[in-house]
Structure formats: C-alpha cells, structure tokens
Amino acid sequence: MTPITRDRARARTSDRVYDELVSAIRELRIAPGASLSETDLAKRLHVSRTPVREALARLVDAELVHVVPQVGTRVGLIRLRDVEEARFVRESLEVAAFEKACSDPKPDVTVLRELLERQEHSYRTEDYDAFFTADEALHCEIFTLSGYPKAWQAVQRMKLQLDRLRRLSLPDSAAMRELIDEHRLIVDALEQTNLSAGRALISRHARRALERGPALRSEYPGYFTD
Amino acid sequence: MTPITRDRARARTSDRVYDELVSAIRELRIAPGASLSETDLAKRLHVSRTPVREALARLVDAELVHVVPQVGTRVGLIRLRDVEEARFVRESLEVAAFEKACSDPKPDVTVLRELLERQEHSYRTEDYDAFFTADEALHCEIFTLSGYPKAWQAVQRMKLQLDRLRRLSLPDSAAMRELIDEHRLIVDALEQTNLSAGRALISRHARRALERGPALRSEYPGYFTD
DNA sequence: GGCGGGATACTTGCATACAAGTTCTTGACA
C-alpha cells in the first residue's frame, strides 16, 4: 500500500526538469523572451537532452515556450491579451465554483480561515513565496469545496501567464493587503452563501492583477509583446 | 509572409504522432484501457520511439494515457466523475462566453447559421464525423464571438473525456436531431441577446451528453472506472 | 571603410544503443 508509483514518478528526470522549468519561468528566474538551449539546459541540470526535450514538449503545450525547429527555443513573452483571456477563464470558473459551493447551506470554511491566517502571517513576515503559495491554496480550496477539483487544474494552466504578471508587480505591500482583505470578504460571502456578493467580489478580485498590466508593460517593455 | 513556420511545425513527426493518437483515442479507435507500447506504436507509425515518447508525454499531461515506469502505458479509462467535471468547465465557460458575446447589441451570427446548415446536411447524410466537426466549430465560434478564443482551447482539453462518451452513444439519430434543435435555439437566443434563455439552453445542452452516462457504463463496463 | 560570401558553430529533430525494472513463461523438482 506504499505509494511506490508516486515515488517513482517523482524520480523521473523528465518530470523534475519540467517542474524546475515551470517554477523558474513562473518566478521569472528565466525572463520572458529568454533563449533556451536544450544542450545548455541539459548540461546545467546534469542530465541528457532527452528528458529536457520531453519537458520542453509539455511546456510548448502550455504555451510557455515556443520552439522554431532548426533555430531555437525561447520563453514566450507576456501577451496582455492572453493574460486577459486567462482572467476570463479564471473568473468564470471561480464564480461558477463559488456558486456551486454555495449550494451547500453550511459551507465548511475552516480550511479557508486557516489559509487566511497563513496569508496574514506571510504578509507580516514579508514572505512573498509563502504568500503566493497560500493564495494558490486558498483559491484551490474554493474549487475543492465546489466538488470540482479538476477545474482548478484547468485554471492553473491558463493562470501561468497571469502569475508572471503578478510576479512582476511584487513586492507591493499595499496590494498584498488589499488581496488579503478581498480574500476575507470572499470567505465571508461563502460562509453566508451570499451569491451576489461573492460574484462581485471574485470578479473584482480576478481583475485586480490586470490593473497594473499596462504600467508594467511600460516598465519592462522587453518582457511583453502584443 | 507565407506561414513557413506552420508548415514546418506540421512536418514534425512528434506532432503528427500526437494528432494521430489524440484522434484515435477520441474516436475510440483505441479503446479506453488499451495497452500501448512505445516500440509497437513506433513500428506501426514507421518512426522511432523518440517522437512517440514526446507525444505520449503530452498525452499524459492531458490525462488521456497513464504510464507506469517500468511496466507499461495504457489509455485512461473513462471516469464519469471526470466527465462531470469537464461538463462543469464547459458549461461555465460557454455560458460566460455567451454572456460576453451578448454584450454586442447585434451579434454577427452568420457563421453560426452556416454551421447550423452544415450540421443539418451532415444529419441528413448521416455523416457522423462531419456532424461532430460542425458541432465543434459551432461551439468554437461562440468563443470567437466572445473575444476569448483561447478559452475554447481550455474547454477542448477538458472535453476530450466527454467526447469519448459521446462517441460511445453514436449513432443516435434522435439525439442528433435534438442537438441540432438546441443549437438553433442557442443561436436564436444569441441573435436576440436573450441572456437568461441562453444560459438555460447552454446549461441543458451541456448536460445532454451525460444523460446516457450510466447506461453506457452498464453497456461497456470495461471502458469505465470509478 | 563598407559590403559580400563562405566556413564555422550553433540550433533542433530523429534514430539508436544501453540500462534498469517488471512480468510472464517455462521447465524442473517435489
């Protein structure tokens, strides 16, 4: 009954490379538009090109990198239009998940309260990574409560573009404060199964990350494309 | 200005294998639960294992196949719970897209009307593949009109499970008739920007495919899992 | 000094060889 398969799956070099690249791109440790070389990545990660190529194939599917056959592969630039589409998907699904979660007359928000506390703590200690992690977990929990956890995966795929934009605007203490407050209001609305309030709050919350889009584009023009 | 890159992309063996496998799985030419062998696939497609592996890596990402490291890889069984989640994602996004498309006071439904005609024709000639293709194009067009074409891609990913279920229930002339009629009502609602009618119609339409789920599960127990 | 052409060094795509592990079969023995 030991989860051997999972251990083995974690051991796969290809997956390790994939996780490494995804987080590196999300956290902007690899800049948008940066050139990637299979051989270079292979050397740096001390593996052969094969697992690197398989990881890159998946990244191409997620539209995080683009590869031109005999030329090179590079990290995709941020397209505000794509970010806006990601916002649309996220907002639509999260509102729907919220409504579904509200069909329970007494939603269990204990986990959400815990995550709110974790986020408050991360805010006070200025631990941005923990802040992000708690943020992710909080939104994921809403989907879990709705009974549609896989929908969160669909959101996450689209959200990768959005995450890079948010990363660009960090650290922003005031914005973080606002995000936490909005989270609290959303949790309150869920606890009271207040549909209309939840819809409005989630909608506003989802659009928050895009507000600074044009400004960030002016600040980092090399990271964007139209 | 010729789309050279696209031609080259299509020429890639890996992509060809991927497309081939996806359509084969969707069309149930490869049964749910069937064992796949990299070497076998490679021989059958007259390529080496490398492009086959890269295609499989992407299929694993889409959760269409599962691979156990030194044991084998097999096509995933149909999970009605996953299908239900796909329905949720599709319905939520399509309703949201419909609402967005209705923000245009005079939506251009000419393409939708054309697709309706194409579907009518496919229905009369009993060309199920063409029927499906037109169905896809019709729903895609709604997202195009909404201004969020990429959202359709997200839907398509989730819809793969659902497609297999629909394929199982084919051919069903009565069901096809109903689908077309529902499509027509949805297009009418869009043309009149009738939000509430559209929401109800799309919701009912999306749930249609699941109705026969339990019955199909009883009929093809080997294709399903819980 | 500016410009053009060729070689070189890079890129990815594909095929193959080897390694490690699992399963199934087959044969020997009790």
Add this chain to the structure above:
DNA sequence: TGTCAAGAACTTGTATGCAAGTATCCCGCC
C-alpha cells in the same frame, strides 16, 4: 499434478550519435 524458481521477453528511462538546417562571425574584396 502442483509449485516454485530461473530466465527470457517484454516494458519504460536515459544517453548518445547523426542528420539537417540556420545564424553568425570573420575574412577577403571592392
């Protein structure tokens, strides 16, 4: 005849070699 063990035949994972194409750099020439 049943059972167990050893090996053969599969599986996927990884590394490497080769092929084909592109961009770049440097040198010669105008």
